[in-house]
Amino acid sequence: xxxxxxxxxxxxxxxLSNQQGVIAAAAIDQRxxxxxxxxxxxxxxxxxxxxxMMSEFKVAVSKILTSxxxxxxxxxxxxxxxxKARDKNCGLLLAYEESGYDNTQAGRRPDLLPHLxxxxxxxxxxxxxxxLLYYTPYEDASINDEKHAFIERxxxxxxxxxxxxxxxxxxxxxxxxxxxxxxxxxxxxxxVGASVREYTQDKYGVDVLKVEIPVNMAYAEGASYFTGxxxxxxxxxxxxxxxxxxxxxxxxxxxxxxxTNQRFTEQLHWMAEAGVNFSGVLCGRATWLDGVPVYAKGxxxxxxxxxxxxxxxxxxxxxxxxxxxxxxxxxxGAASADELTAGSRVAASS
Numbered sequence: 001x002x003x004x005x006x007x008x009x010x011x012x013x014x015x016l017s018n019q020q021g022v023i024a025a026a027a028i029d030q031r032x033x034x035x036x037x038x039x040x041x042x043x044x045x046x047x048x049x050x051x052x053m054m055s056e057f058k059v060a061v062s063k064i065l066t067s068x069x070x071x072x073x074x075x076x077x078x079x080x081x082x083x084k085a086r087d088k089n090c091g092l093l094l095a096y097e098e099s100g101y102d103n104t105q106a107g108r109r110p111d112l113l114p115h116l117x118x119x120x121x122x123x124x125x126x127x128x129x130x131x132l133l134y135y136t137p138y139e140d141a142s143i144n145d146e147k148h149a150f151i152e153r154x155x156x157x158x159x160x161x162x163x164x165x166x167x168x169x170x171x172x173x174x175x176x177x178x179x180x181x182x183x184x185x186x187x188x189x190x191x192v193g194a195s196v197r198e199y200t201q202d203k204y205g206v207d208v209l210k211v212e213i214p215v216n217m218a219y220a221e222g223a224s225y226f227t228g229x230x231x232x233x234x235x236x237x238x239x240x241x242x243x244x245x246x247x248x249x250x251x252x253x254x255x256x257x258x259x260t261n262q263r264f265t266e267q268l269h270w271m272a273e274a275g276v277n278f279s280g281v282l283c284g285r286a287t288w289l290d291g292v293p294v295y296a297k298g299x300x301x302x303x304x305x306x307x308x309x310x311x312x313x314x315x316x317x318x319x320x321x322x323x324x325x326x327x328x329x330x331x332x333g334a335a336s337a338d339e340l341t342a343g344s345r346v347a348a349s350s
Contacts, residue, residue, distance in 0.1 A: 005332065008162035009207060012127040013328060016071040016091035016164075021327025023208070023253050023280030024319055025091075026287060027073040028061045028082070029130070031099035037289070041296030051078065056300050058082035061288050064307035066090040068315045073130055073282055075099075076116055080124065093166060093282075094126040096154070101134055107143035108134035108172060110150055118157040128164040129154070130210070135169045137194035138187075148198070155205020168210035168255060168282075169195045185216040185231040189240045197247045208328065209252040210282055213267050214244045224266060238274035251279040251328035256286040261314040265321045272324030279328040287314040 005013075018024050028034075031054075032046075038053060039046040055078045062082035066072050071091035074083050083092055096116060101108040110133050121129050131154055133147060151167065158165035171191035173184050192214035199206050217223040219231035232240065245252070254271070256264045264286040271278060288311055295303040 005207070006162050009164050010329075012091075012164050013207065015127045016093065017280075017328060018070040020325075021279075021329055022322060022325045023071065023251075023282070023328060024069055024322050024325075025071040025073060025093070025253075025280065025282045026061070026065050026069040026315060027255075027282045027284035028058050028288065029073045029075040029079065029095040030284060031075055031077060033099075034292075037292045038296060041293045054078040055081050057292075057295055057303065059085045060295075060300055060303045060307060061291075061311070062086045064304060065287060065311055065315050068312060068319065070280075071127070073284075076113065076121070076124065083125065091127045092125060093128040093130045094121045094124060095132070096121060096129050097131050097133075107139055107146075109143065109146065110134070112154075118154070118161050118163065122161050122163055126163070128166050128208075129158050130166040130168060132168045132170065134172050135195045135198075136171050136174050136191050137198075138174045138191070140174075148204075151199065151204045151206070155203070158207075159205050164207040165205055166208045166210055166282075167199055167204070167206040169199065169212075170255075170257075171195065171212060180216070180218075182219060182229050182231060185219040188212075188216055189214045189244065193240075193244045193247055196244055196252065200247065200249045206250060208279070209248060209250055210255050211244075211252050212257055213254055213271070214240055217263070217267055217270070223270075225263060234270075237270060241271060241274055241276045245276050245278070248331070251331040253280040253282055253325075254278055256281070256283045258285050258289075260289075261286045261317060265317045268318070268321035268324075272321065277326045277331070279331060280325045281318060281322055283315070283318050287311060287318065290314075 016023055035046045035049045038049045058079050059082045062072055063085040066087040069090055071093060072086055073093040075095045096112055098111045098113055118129055155165055173179055192212050215232055215237050218225055218227050219229055220237050221230050222234040291303050291306045291311060294306040
């Protein structure tokens with residue numbers, strides 16, 4: 001199979017990458033979860049968290065942290081002012097999907113923001129479209145077929161608009177069991193692996209896969225936060241992560257999945273030690289979540305002060321761990337991104 005990227009997509013991907021061709025991106029496209037976190041810290045209802053609170057929290061994160069990131073992921077609902085506040089050298093991804101999922105029906109089906117389109121995302125100045133999809137190979141085949149068609153449509157839209165498509169998939173237990181539990185930890189490698197194997201196919205038009213670490217390291221012997229209940233040894237983790245990486249024919253980056261900064265950086269160091277060919281990160285809560293109670297108590301200025309010290313410390317810890325990442329263009333078999341703009345057809349590699 002051969003893969004060709006358009007000059008427009010290559011230009012955008014370069015804008016999202018650092019000088020090494022690695023995607024070292026921050027993320028604060030959270031909506032419902034951020035509302036709940038601020039509400040809990042303030043002792044108010046989620047509906048009492050104002051638009052201004054949501055916007056100014058994102059502005060602070062963007063203003064302080066984007067000089068330490070190659071790009072930032074935001075949402076069009078509360079993140080457009082934050083997009084304007086980002087560093088001039090920082091690329092921009094915008095979320096296209098509705099926050100969360102409809103829990104009135106089975107399957108965690110996705111939906112798009114009703115007043116948004118790929119064209120409007122381009123007009124907002126974004127370098128990429130990002131979509132989050134809940135996915136497991138164990139779900140009903142008809143439901144998964146709906147999800148496949150959903151992603152095909154978005155991929156075609158992004159091709160027509162010449163803008164990169166970042167697909168984030170998050171696994172879940174189709175029976176509703178705890179995704180943080182031991183039983184799911186044993187299933188997680190197949191859930192993540194099957195997602196990569198499916199959506200790396202060219203028919204979906206995905207340019208970068210945003211994936212979970214395919215194990216739960218709380219059940220990995222040797223991790224600093226090992227629970228004592230063993231699902232995998234360290235060698236198992238290395239083997240699993242290599243196997244999943246080999247399924248990808250597109251660049252993939254890791255998401256932080258809401259873990260602490262210390263845990264996420266430890267996970268990345270394990271990936272580096274294993275020699276996994278990941279192309280960077282899109283890291284959200286691991287950099288700024290501890291700033292929520294600071295904001296709840298002291299407001300915008302207190303959050304800015306916290307970000308200038310602890311937020312920067314957190315993102316720099318992630319940046320250090322990402323030094324082992326490989327340039328995204330190497331996943332297409334190219335020596336450099338410039339080679340892809342020459343119009344040559346480049347064989348995809350795993």
